[in-house]
Amino acid sequence: MLELTIKKGLRATGRRMTRTRQAVLTLLERTRQPLSATEIFDQLHQEKVSIDLVTVYRTLHVLKELGLVVQLDLHQEGLSRYELKEGRKHHHHIRCQMCGHIVDLLLCPLKNVTKLIERQTQFIVDEHTLEFTGLCPECQ
């Protein structure tokens, strides 16, 4: 169960399960879209959960450190989004330029990409960004 895994992870690093962390986790759990810090802040406030934006940032940072959450930096959004790992394996995303809607792409081998994606998602693909990070010869 997710909540147990999380508590265990928090404990193991001398951290505590708090109401605010609970609230952020619950929200991430029931939301399909990857959320930004501000979106989490706004949504929780609408639900009358008192939490500071700073705390949202700090919570996301901890969850990422524990490997429970993935940070997404989608092209030209100028902000980070977060989604729970929870079972889901490595995958990619497509975002609508118009409405901002984000959909998981359940492929990765990266071949026949555009056409496959268009068939699979009904999107019309316009651009894509592919980036790698690693260690260059001098830094290894």
Added chain:
Amino acid sequence: MLELTIKKGLRATGRRMTRTRQAVLTLLERTRQPLSATEIFDQLHQEKVSIDLVTVYRTLHVLKELGLVVQLDLHQEGLSRYELKEGRKHHHHIRCQMCGHIVDLLLCPLKNVTKLIERQTQFIVDEHTLEFTGLCPECQ
């Protein structure tokens, strides 16, 4: 020739070729690495070229509009970089986590990716990001 192409593009949209635009272009032309606005600003100042950071941003915006420059938003850098198109065709990048060095990847079909890249660049690939943008069914 590049300078001619650029002047034509500027003229066609009622714009002018100025010293500052010239300076930014020249710098981009002789630099292999994709540059950020701040890097361009700093470099030009070192070369005693008087230019405001705002002007650098505005120049890059115009060059992008004219299709002369590509804007790169590399994973977790928190800033944009720019490189001249000038002949080069669509390609991707790899950045060293340690020193920030960026190298062009001259492939794109996106297959056998990691191993090919590691052989080709001598990098050790750690992570990669692949993103698409387009129009979702509702917005087409």
Added chain:
DNA sequence: TTCTTATTGCAAGTCTATTGCAAATATCAC
């Protein structure tokens, strides 16, 4: 319940990027 220590909220600050506006300058007509 009490004590210790992690966590939170608030305020202030950082950094990238954008905008308003008056002054400077490129281009064109003369």
Added chain:
DNA sequence: GTGATATTTGCAATAGACTTGCAATAAGAA
């Protein structure tokens, strides 16, 4: 070249994402 006109620039202010310092608060162990 001179002057008219429209673009471009610099400066100051602003926006927005994210971070940091610190005192007050709350979690969890005893």
